[in-house]
Amino acid sequence: MAPISEARKRANDKYLENQDEIKVRVPKGRKAELQAHAESRGESLNGFIVRAVDETIERDEATK
Numbered sequence: 001m002a003p004i005s006e007a008r009k010r011a012n013d014k015y016l017e018n019q020d021e022i023k024v025r026v027p028k029g030r031k032a033e034l035q036a037h038a039e040s041r042g043e044s045l046n047g048f049i050v051r052a053v054d055e056t057i058e059r060d061e062a063t064k
Contacts, residue, residue: 024049031045034048034049
């Protein structure tokens with residue numbers, strides 16, 4: 001695999017400056033299940049989790 005260029009490193013760093021990171025722990029085997037579900041819907045695992053959280057917040061706010 002080719003080494004990462006300096007331009008790519010700078011672009012990655014710039015992107016990460018605008019992102020927060022949350023670690024989620026799930027029981028062994030659950031990650032593969034979640035990934036498969038996300039892929040079946042054309043999403044990344046991260047995209048699926050963010051969508052699930054957003055939809056839950058929206059539903060919770062509607063029931064206040």
